[in-house]
Amino acid sequence: MDSAVFILYNLKRSRGWKPNASDHFRLEGIIMKKFFCISLLLVLVIFAVSASDFSDRKMDDFFSALQGGDYRQGIIELLTGSVLEEKVINEDETLSNWISQFTQIRSIYGDYLGYEKAAVVSLGSLEETTYFVHCIDYPIQIVITEYNNGRRKQLVNMFFNDEVLETMRQLGVTGR
Numbered sequence: 001m002d003s004a005v006f007i008l009y010n011l012k013r014s015r016g017w018k019p020n021a022s023d024h025f026r027l028e029g030i031i032m033k034k035f036f037c038i039s040l041l042l043v044l045v046i047f048a049v050s051a052s053d054f055s056d057r058k059m060d061d062f063f064s065a066l067q068g069g070d071y072r073q074g075i076i077e078l079l080t081g082s083v084l085e086e087k088v089i090n091e092d093e094t095l096s097n098w099i100s101q102f103t104q105i106r107s108i109y110g111d112y113l114g115y116e117k118a119a120v121v122s123l124g125s126l127e128e129t130t131y132f133v134h135c136i137d138y139p140i141q142i143v144i145t146e147y148n149n150g151r152r153k154q155l156v157n158m159f160f161n162d163e164v165l166e167t168m169r170q171l172g173v174t175g176r
Helices: 002-013 021-068 071-079 084-089 092-109 164-170
Strands: 112-123 126-135 140-148 153-161
Touching (some): 021 071, 021 126, 021 140, 021 153, 071 084, 071 092, 071 153, 084 092, 084 153, 092 153, 140 164
Antiparallel strands (some): 112 126, 126 140, 140 153
């Protein structure tokens, strides 16, 4: 920190400034404030990137499993550690139902080709993300809701359907 103060002293002296005893502390305070602000900004950027990466990484793995036809593994990886883990993974009937639904979607709309994040809506500590899943014949949507309790962000709700056009209307997307 003293080297930064020294540089500022020399810069100001070259312009005719004559420092007194309190200037050292004032310059050091300014430098500390700037250092603090830059550090805080860096922490916020890292937090924002890591928070959004949570669902993106999980969804990447989930869709890879969907494309490979390994629905059970994809669902387990997506829901592990979430509120839905006990309600879906630990209930054989519910897990079988989800697997059956993804199998049925594939038989109706064709193979899963990929996905895109279509919309993100945040309200306080809740975030709802809509993904469009591209199938050969028609897209479906998967909507996940995540809750950040201040300690961690976790999946608290998920549903999927073929009402893509309705979602577009709700988001205000209009035709040409």
